[in-house]
């Protein structure tokens with residue numbers, strides 16, 4: 001199945017089974033804003049718990065906070081967001097549609113890659129076993145021509161972005177003959193900068209309202225609380241502060257479902273270190289974070305690092321962890337060595353000393369920072385994309401199964417009476433009443449057992465327990481495993497232990513230390 005179709009199916013699956021709904025749907029929705037349904041919220045909470053515990057529970061030197069969404073507006077001046085948190089926009093005069101100039105160029109570059117891959121696929125089919133891909137890529141004239149074009153555009157593009165050269169961005173669009181996907185014309189306006197922050201007024205106009213922003217990242221809430229946490233928690237460097245919370249960006253090109261949203265959630269951790277030791281810690285957090293992703297079991301090949309060649313002026317190292325989504329490898333998490341930029345800038349703008357006295361060195365300094373920053377919603381999409389599976393069974397039937405990591409599954413156990421009579425529902429309810437304190441359980445008595453299994457497969461429930469007449473006699477049930485569909489007869493008294501071992505996050509956490 002084409003990856004585009006897989007993605008479409010995934011999006012409708014999310015809606016059909018109560019994971020994600022378009023926001024304000026009865027009013028025709030609100031662009032790039034989504035609501036999480038009854039299954040989605042459980043999965044999302046489990047993802048957040050996996051992240052939070054991996055930071056705050058497993059590391060003695062990482063603590064959490066929950067800072068407010070509204071912050072003093074000068075914070076966004078100090079952080080650089082007021083002046084530089086912009087997207088370059090361009091309008092097509094015929095369709096009146098607005099685009100991000102950088103995205104138009106990136107899409108153009110991706111199309112060249114597609115063309116190269118098509119040439120390679122064609123040649124591979126033609127030459128079969130004798131095909132040497134490396135040699136073909138290095139020598140085929142058409143491939144070389146595409147690559148030269150790509151490199152040329154890429155270099156111009158990188159320079160234009162680095163120099164904030166909006167005219168050059170437009171010129172690249174013109175030179176590459178990029179057309180508007182709606183009107184098909186090249187009738188473009190100038191490129192303009194557009195700030196991504198949402199603003200609102202705090203206080204009544206009579207009192208002199210203050211313009212405040214909805215935070216575009218949670219990180220600044222951590223920086224401005226550095227001294228509070230360090231002093232009240234008697235934290236010694238190196239230490240980290242973690243936070244999960246909402247962030248808001250007025251994204252212009254909002255697409256690909258929950259990949260790019262206007263209201264989303266971030267899980268960020270700022271790790272404060274001695275100046276000069278930051279690159280060592282950068283490497284450590286890079287390793288730790290990719291292990292966290294890989295522990296979920298979607299396959300190591302699904303991940304890759306994208307090290308930034310061009311760094312932001314305040315960073316001395318940066319990388320993205322990318323996951324292979326149905327629409328290609330995409331950033332899920334960023335890891336940045338941010339030097340002392342943020343704390344120093346807040347010192348300057350607030351006029352308050354933000355330093356740490358290092359008892360071992362006997363001196364004060366502004367700590368350096370390693371940031372790990374991951375979007376909850378992007379992680380949610382990663383988990384759904386990595387788990388969604390359509391299978392053809394031996395009897396020719398198909399089943400859609402979410403092979404969710406067991407610890408993240410919204411429902412851990414479904415309990416099903418074989419029939420709705422003879423005391424089987426009561427026995428099933430008794431099992432739930434015993435297990436519901438430990439696991440999210442679901443009772444289901446409607447339709448055939450086969451249909452009930454399919455419903456649970458579709459939401460990724462790892463265990464289904466069936467209560468039958470034998471259960472009334474000997475207190476045993478059958479337990480069916482989602483992935484293998486194997487069934488075994490077990491004592492009701494053993495259910496808690498069987499399930500607890502498998503659904504615990506402990507096995508995931510243990511892999512992080514390896």
Ligand code: GAP
Nearest residue numbers: 217219259260261264332333334373374375378
């Ligand atoms: N404090 C650093 C920071 O915010 P970022 O690369 O802009 O860095 C970090 O964002 C992460 O937040 C991204 O890797 C992505 O997972 C998530 N993210 C950013 N913008 C998003 C959006 N519009 N919708 C969903 N997730 C987003």
